[in-house]
Amino acid sequence: MEDKRKYHIIIGSKGYFDMNLxxxxxxxxxxxxxxxxxxSDTAKQNRLMLDQHADILTIKNNSYHGxxxxxxxxxxxxxxxxTTDDAEIYIHNPPSVLKEYLENQKERSLxxxxxxxxxxxIKRDSDVFVNKIKEISLHIFGQQTAIEEISKSLWYLTTVKRSKPYVIMLYxxxxxxxxxxVREIAEKFFGGKYLEKHLSMFKNNNYSEYFFxxxxxxxxxxxDLLERESxxxxxxxLDKCPEHFFSAFYTLFDNVQFRDATYDVDVSGTVIILTSNYHTKEEMQKQLGxxxxxxxxxxxxxxxxxxxxIYKIVQNEILERKDEYIDKLTPDMVYAAVSPLILTSGENARTIKYKVQQVIEELLFQEIHEKMKCK
Structure with missing residues (x-):
């Protein structure tokens, strides 16, 4: 019987590849x-024959970059x-050109x-779903309408069988x-695993190689999509991403297969969450096209x-940081000092964190400041 190489293509995360070896x-x-x-390259440079051929070969996905x-x-x-003629070869997330080559070889029985x-x-248990949404509501302040709306989408996705990606914009x-x-959803419904990209980093044409x-x-x-864990x-x-990269998103949002010049990825059933700082849908439509x-x-x-x-977030921020200052201060002392600085509107999580930080530093410094003046 003629010897044949045995190829095993394993598509997924690094953990999935290791698990299937x-x-x-x-x-x-x-x-x-x-x-x-x-x-092999060293042997060729020295005009020598390669005397080492693999009986078992593993090809990890980052090998293609080397x-x-x-x-x-x-x-x-x-x-x-x-490799030898009867080698066992384990390939992680092959580029399209390699996958097509091997499929052609198989068709020819080679x-x-x-x-x-x-x-x-995604978990499809209604009781689990309700409890997870309640837990999310405890951690996200002042956005009950948004939580309710995204709950509808998540429940829809746990109830139906949908192939095309489902795209949500939080604005x-x-x-x-x-x-x-997004991170709460990842933690509660996707085992804390998700693919995250900060589009504000992709500022110029130098990043076109990444998208395409x-x-x-x-x-x-x-x-990265092939290697995703969920x-x-x-x-x-998304509002910070140059629009000449948008054509990559057209393909990703609208198809069960995402193709770039190197890889072909099954993205069926994905939940894609976008964020932006647009104020209205009309602004979003105008800016995105x-x-x-x-x-x-x-x-x-x-x-x-x-x-x-705003009051709840201030109190929560002070209590969450209690371990930092509890030997010197009380939460009431911190609140009394920070409350005059907090506006009744226009605050956000970042401004509140900043003001609480500054007050804690100021209160803690007062003790050493008195000693410095005495000297």
């Missing part, structure tokens, strides 16, 4: 792709050069190939709890804090 014995010699490439760009077009033949993909689920002034709500995967030996959005994706501050705006399934506004909410 067999338990190798002490007698098994397991070679790493990148290390073997280095050995080879020159030109080598990506011949990844399949390169693997063959490095290799054996199996593919496993990580499954992402309103800064520091009102948008990011905190133009350079196969560099990290890209497709690479189906929750968080893009923070209709192609993006109409790909958003739900836009949820975050209200400015009421006087009552």
């Amino acid at each position: 067999p338990e190798f014995t002490e007698d098994d010699v397991v070679d790493d792709f990148l290390e073997l490439v280095k050995i 080879i020159v760009e030109a080598a990506h077009d011949r990844l399949g033949p390169l693997i063959e050069e490095l 290799i054996e190939l199996d593919i496993v993909s990580e499954k992402y689920e 309103g002034n800064s520091s009102l709890g948008k990011t905190e709500l 995967g133009d350079a196969p030996n560099r990290r890209s959005l497709g690479y 189906n929750l994706i968080f893009f923070d501050e 209709l192609p993006i705006f109409y790909r958003i399934d739900k836009a949820i506004h975050f209200d400015d804090f009421s006087c009552e909410t």
